[in-house]
Amino acid sequence: MDQGLKGALGLTGPEACLAYYRDWADTYDQGFAEGMQYRLPAHVAAAFLGAGGQGPVLDVGAGTGLLAERLREMGFQGDIDAVDFSAEMLGRAAEKRLYSGLFRADITRPLTLPRRYGGIVSSGTFTAGHVGPEALPHLLDVAEPGALVALSINRRVWTAAGFERVLAQLADEGRIADLRLPEVEVYGAAAADLDADHAGDRALVALFAAA
Ligand SMILES: C[S@@+](CC[C@H](N)C(=O)[O-])C[C@H]1O[C@@H](n2cnc3c(N)ncnc32)[C@H](O)[C@@H]1O
Numbered sequence: 316m317d318q319g320l321k322g323a324l325g326l327t328g329p330e331a332c333l334a335y336y337r338d339w340a341d342t343y344d345q346g347f348a349e350g351m352q353y354r355l356p357a358h359v360a361a362a363f364l365g366a367g368g369q370g371p372v373l374d375v376g377a378g379t380g381l382l383a384e385r386l387r388e389m390g391f392q393g394d395i396d397a398v399d400f401s402a403e404m405l406g407r408a409a410e411k412r413l414y415s416g417l418f419r420a421d422i423t424r425p426l427t428l429p430r431r432y433g434g435i436v437s438s439g440t441f442t443a444g445h446v447g448p449e450a451l452p453h454l455l456d457v458a459e460p461g462a463l464v465a466l467s468i469n470r471r472v473w474t475a476a477g478f479e480r481v482l483a484q485l486a487d488e489g490r491i492a493d494l495r496l497p498e499v500e501v502y503g504a505a506a507a508d509l510d511a512d513h514a515g516d517r518a519l520v521a522l523f524a525a526a
Contacts, residue, residue: 320347320510326444329421333401336378340403343379351510352503353381355467355518359438360385362497362520363465370394371415373432375422375454375466376440380408386436387413396432398422422450428457435464435525441478442469442518448481455490458525464491467518469501482521494523 323339326332339347347353359382363372370393374382377397386395396416399405405417420426423446435454440446458464468478485491496519506514 320351320513323445324443324513329400329423332445336401337403340379340401340407343404343407344381348379348381351506351514353439353501354503355499355501356382356385356438358499358518359436359465359467359520360389360391362499362522363434363436363463364389364391366463366465366495366522368434368436368463368465370433371396371430372434372436373398373428373454373457374414375435375437375450376446377408377414377417378404378439380411380413382436382438383408383413384411393433396428396430398426398428422446422453424453426453426457431457431459431462433459433462435462435466437466439467441466441472443472447472447476448478451481451485452490455485455525460526462525464521464523464525466521467499467501468521470498470517470519473519478521482523486523490526491523492526494521496521 372395374397377399383395394415397408397414398418398420400421409417498517498519501516501518502514
């Protein structure tokens, strides 16, 4: 892997993150996702559809579109829009022709999108060196009432970055309901040969309804 996972998880801010994905976009699918047997998009897609998720769907930090690929493979036929702040990652996603709309935006800021969503999904974006819980209220602002949300949150940052606290607070305020947290493996067995430090990473799939 040229760019690789280790560098991505050590990123220190949005500028560094953007520069990193600018260079990683071309090799992300073959070098990283195939090499590490990256399973998180499939786990999020299965959790979302298994809980009755419906469209239109917003894929948050969509990257090269792996989560939309898994949703389509699992039979989802509704509209999927992508939001990501990397033009290069969105460019790779656009080539797959899976999304109705592709929007370049920083999800840590209020989002101006042309519609609201019946479902919101995300894989791999809420992790070390990436996005923290400050994005969650902005996502709720573009959700239809009752929308199903399925977001992966890396176990390493669940408490440390404040996801546990912020989701509990959003539940207390009545902004989300029915929070479930199935835990999944991020990578397959092949990852051990490429990156022993992260091969065993686990994530929670935060599944909840927007109020
Ligand atoms: C690890 S990749 C995950 C991509 C895809 N969801 C997947 O599972 O393969 C993280 C993505 O989050 C995007 N990202 C990071 N910070 C962001 C932010 N503040 N706003 C929007 N996108 C962001 C990156 O550009 C990158 O495409």
